[in-house]
Every structure is written in structure tokens, then in C-alpha cells.
Amino acid sequence: MTNESIDILHVDDNTKFANVTETFLNEVDDRFRIHSETDPTAGFEYLLANDVDCVVSDQDMPGSTGIEFLEKVREEYPDLPFILYTGRGSEEVASEAIRVGVTDYLQKGSGNDNYELLANRVANAVEQARTRREAERTRTQMRAIVENTNDAVVIVDTTSTIQYANPAVESAVGYAPDELVGESLTLLMPTRLEKPHVQALNRYLETGEKSFDWESVDLVALHRDGREVPISISFSEFEQAGERRFIGVFSVTSSE
Incomplete structure (x- = not known):
């Protein structure tokens, strides 16, 4: 992995949980730069105005769900890593998230191990996305050379x-x-x-x-x-x- 910073948008209506999550993630990986929002609308507005490497979102939130937020994000950012980090998981939710295009799905838990798992999922998703983008840039450059x-x-x-x-x-x-x-x-x-x-x-x-x-x-x-x-x-x-x-x-x- 590189030492390049990773900008994360974390959307969760539980401010206390969001703060705890931010603290633990920063302890696990010092590359993380985390911005938190309490609802998907504000999260999406932030996403439009800022460079974000990964979105981490809760599922059950007032006025919207994480999957509905994911659908909106996918319309504008089809390849942006998006991790659904939910407190009440189910096969139905997981299946729907996969259908919409979630990058990863993780159920909330207590203890450092859960935050370490989330940190690893975020880091891996971002590294894979960056590798794909770099490969695509290389292919585009090579095609331009070969075509001409x-x-x-x-x-x-x-x-x-x-x-x-x-x-x-x-x-x-x-x-x-x-x-x-x-x-x-x-x-x-x-x-x-x-x-x-x-x-x-x-x-x-x-x-x-x-x-x-x-x-x-x-x-x-x-x-x-x-x-x-x-x-x-x-x-x-x-x-x-x-x-x-x-x-x-x-x-x-x-x-x-």
C-alpha cells in the first residue's frame, strides 16, 4: 500500500457513533482523513463539492436509507468505493445493496476488531479503485500511442x-x-x-x-x-x- 492519504465521507445519523468511529479509524490508519455528515442529503452535497476516495454509510437513517443514498451516488460516481456499514443487517439488505452496486457490506460491532476490519475494507477498496484507474489511464495512453x-x-x-x-x-x-x-x-x-x-x-x-x-x-x-x-x-x-x-x-x- 502507498502512503497517499485516503479521504473518507462517513454518513451516520448517530453523531456519537460517528465520532467514535472516526477516532478508532484514525488510530488504525493514519492515512485516513474523515469527514462526517448526519444525513445522506448533506453527505451527497459534500461529495459533489469535494474529492472523496470512499463513502462509508449507515443503512437506517431518518428520511432515507443507505441503499437509497448509494443509488444516488452511483448515478454520479459509478466507480466510487461505497461501504454500507449497518447496525441491523439482513440478507435482504445485503442483496439489495449488491444489486445497486455496493463495494462492500459490513455489520457494525463493538470492539477494536470491528473498526480494524472496517479500516481494512476501506483501505483495500480504495487501493483497488486506484489500481483500476491507473490501469485504465495506462490503457488509454497505450491505445493513443498504438492508434497513432x-x-x-x-x-x-x-x-x-x-x-x-x-x-x-x-x-x-x-x-x-x-x-x-x-x-x-x-x-x-x-x-x-x-x-x-x-x-x-x-x-x-x-x-x-x-x-x-x-x-x-x-x-x-x-x-x-x-x-x-x-x-x-x-x-x-x-x-x-x-x-x-x-x-x-x-x-x-x-x-x-
């Missing part, structure tokens, strides 16, 4: 099925990106190279042994018009949604 590079980029899965192709592929091999997605990578290979490619991929998947230097290799690609075009290509591997992916970045080295 002059090099052709193709991503395939372990069956050599093309999952992505960037716009530069069309100028290199004549196919628009959407014509390639879902097709086999062998579509871009002369017939004589198809079998060696499949064998090399299967061997790598089974043993991890590479048949050639992935950093740079000279090959030929099959253009849409039937021509063979010489290319310089590099390969790398990454994981996407738990699945192995292979990326090839190539450029045509000469033209006829």
Missing part, C-alpha cells in the same frame, strides 16, 4: 486469432483493422510459413522455448493483393483479463 504510430500492430491470442489491429496495418498489408479481428494470423502469411508458425507457437506455449529472437526478426507478410512484402517485426507477450496475448509490431522494410 506508423508501425503496424497486431494482437493475437494463443490460437493465433487476431484480437486487435491498429490503423497502420492497412497501409502495410492492405486489410482494414475490422477485417482482421477474428481472423487467424495465418491470413497474413504465405502458405509455406503457416505450418512453421503454428508449430513454433505450440512449442512456445508448451515449453516457453522461443524459435527466434523476439526483439527483431525479418519475415515476409502476405498482402491482401497477394504480394509478399518484407517486414521487420518484434514480438512480446502480456496478459489481458487473465488470458495470454501476443503483440507483433512491424513495418514494411522495402516495397516493390
